[in-house]
Amino acid sequence: MMITTTRLPAASLLRAAVLGLAALLAGCAAPENNVDYTAFRASRPASILVLPPLNESVEAGAGAAVLAQATLPLAESGYYVVPVAVMDETFKQNGVHTADDAQALPAAKLREIFGADAALYLKVTQYGASYAVLSSSVTVAVEGTLLDLRTGAKLWDGRKTIVYSSGGNGGGLIGMLVQAIVDQVVNTLSDRGFQVAGLADQSLLGAGQPGGLLHGPRSPHYELLK
């Protein structure tokens, strides 16, 4: 549905300004009309179960990085988000050890255990760094599909790619962003991929952008549509 690649070259201030403007507009504007939200509006989910992400990248830790940071954008968008590590533990203790197995479970069973209205099926398609002489870049690409666990209906899908390029001016802009969003993480987890995964989660799952998720009931922006 939404295919957007967001490049964040720290060297290009102008580009950053354009991006910022776009983000500002996206934050305020209603989602575009060309995306069909009929099923989403009919479903009115209040709680979301984020299942362990499928991982098509070569980085084994990609799923954990994407899963761990999916709660913030969804919760700030107005949804209750089932505690992801508790979910993961529950799966493991019941013999469900892989993301593939978890995502293959029937909706009714997920609804019964976790009580969520909807489930988010994530897939990490790219996660990794490429290094060059003058600059290096880290890319994280994530796809998501939101299904209603009560009816099985598909409510939304989207994909986002974040490319963080360093070099030139260094990571000033991205540094500011990451610091604002994940606070102390930068100091404790020197894992650039983790930071970019957080940005990918933000851009994919933050409500109110064109083609993005609608706000949930706990958000002041929740649209009370018929």
Place this chain on the structure above:
Amino acid sequence: MAYLRSSARLAAGCIVVGMLGACAQPKTMYSWQAYQPQVYSYLKDDVGDYAAQAASLEKNVQDARAADQALPPGFRAHLGMLYLKLGQSDKAVEQLQGEKLAFPEATAFMDFLLRNASGQAAAQGGPASASGQPEPAGAATPAIPATEPAAGAGKAGGA
């Protein structure tokens, strides 16, 4: 150039605001200090330092209280799970109940966990725990039974 620089700074602020999905109020709904980093630590490490992870969350509780900010959804349940790992069942149950109270949407899952937590407490105290290892919480109430995914080859018995 100075103009460009300040506009970039402004842009950075807007990106943050845009990402948090709240143009009018840049303040977040919840206190996000420790929850996601600790979830990441938990998911990443097979045998984590649960005491340190719990301490980090406890500090977040204090800070959120001081700033009059709400704890995120899942926070209390996650802390409860860490308490269970540390063998502190009473504190665990308190957190799971707290999650339910703060977020009624959590009721079904918390009730499921509370049933298991009491089962685990019994197993810990009972003569069955000869190995000294706490029983897995799922042992009391098999949760996700016999739904063998087609790709689940090599799994011995599943649930």
